[in-house]
Amino acid sequence: MSSGPEPTKDSDLSRRGFLSGLIFGLGGVITAVLGGAGTAYFLAPAFKKEAENWVDLGPVSAVKPGMPAKLEFVERKRDAWVTAERRSFAWVQTSNGRDFTAFDPRCTHLGCPYRWDSGKGQFLCPCHTAVFDVNGKVVSGPAPRGLDRFPIKVVGGRLMIRPQPEKVKA
Amino acid sequence: MEWFNERSGFDRVWQSLFARHIPEAKGPVAWLYTLGSASLFVFMVQAVTGALLAMSYVPDPGHAYDSVRYINEHVLLGSFIHGLHKWGATLMVVLVVLHMLRVYFMGAYKYPRELTWIAGVGLFLLVMGFSFTGYLLPWDQKAYFATAVGANIAGQTPVVGPYVAQVLKGGPDLGAATLTRFFAFHVLFLPALTVLLIVLHLFLVIWHGISEPPVRQR
Secondary structure (H helix, E strand, C coil): CCCCCCCCCCCCCCHHHHHHHHHHHHHHHHHHHHHHHHHHHHHHHHHCCCCCCCEEEEEHHHCECCECEEEEEEEEEEECCEEEEEEEEEEEEECCCCCEEEECCECCCCCCECEEECCCCEEECCCCCCEECCCCCEEECCCCCCCCEECEEEECCEEEECCCCECCCC | CHHHHHHHCHHHHHHHHCCCCCCCCCCHHHHHCCHHHHHHHHHHHHHHHHHHHHCCCCCCCCCHHHHHHHHHHHCCCHHHHHHHHHHHHHHHHHHHHHHHHHHHHCCCCCCCCHHHHHHHHHHHHHHHHHHHHHHHCCCCHHHHHHHHHHHHHHHCCCCCHHHHHHHHHCCCCCCHHHHHHHHHHHHHHHHHHHHHHHHHHHHHHHHHCCCCCCCCCC
16 A cells, blocks of 8 residues: 555564465455355265155055055155155054054065965065064074064054164064 | 475475565556456365265256256255355356456566466366356256357358267267266366466466566656
8 A cells, every 4th residue: 555654663563464464364264164165065964864755555454464465665765866766565464453563575584575375374485485473573494583674654544654674683 | 394394395385486576566456466366266166166066966967957956955055055156157257357358458468478378368268168068067948058059159160060069069969968078078178177277377477477567658
């Protein structure tokens, strides 16, 4: 600037000191805002919770007590900008018509689809002869744990599941 | 710090980069000398925000638009980062043009600084390339038809026009191949070339020093 008092050599704040302070100060603010925003953008996935995705399996009446039913469903899952559609099914059983259990249709041994044998009253896996009872407990065979379950609830007379299996502790 | 200086010569690097002598200029004229640094700063912002945007963008006709929407609506500060990149792109063109005009009207491109000017012209063309390729990436109506117009303009070139347009589009039609092509140019080729030319440009700026503002002759 053309006017203003000349700074003396031993003044507390010289023009040069003031300006470099200003540059580093403003630079720091800009870096903090941009860096902070960028870091937040980058790290945000760490705090993202998985969306609860309940799928309709049909009316409660589809499952008779003591007679597990194979119920098919279509799961529409949002995967960021993609909506993936997946066809699958679940085995649902009830003993009293009020409390339901939904099983992941994959055997816990190596993932084969098992079937219900109504004569024996057991789930049989064709691959390596794993056998489970109506509650999904291991009866015999190589399965390391009982059948995995899907969270299930009844809403307005319809069965709803979240098709992410929860492991049953051995 | 002493240890670091002794092994890197950092204090001398600092001296020649930031504590070098620059011409004395007053008032509005002094501000004209900031346009180059401003362009460099905006370029750095574009590089960082661009890298962040690339984390959630797909250059595919089926998903490009949805992924941009995902950034704007579902990513924390996504619309802010996207906005910075978009407005930064506009500001970049403005700053680069003003910088060029400053250098031109002050005659700062003259001997011995012709090579600096040539590198600068190269950088200007690269900025135009960034603008053209980046404009397509959101894959909305505006992006699509702006690029269609751009490709048609290239197609008007005598003799080679149709071939130039097809090379731009990656085929006879504007579509998937165009988008991946433009994306590759926008994030791979152009940034690499730009960094090279910026290094050359800045080296020459420091090597020759900055030219004095012109003096009025009576």
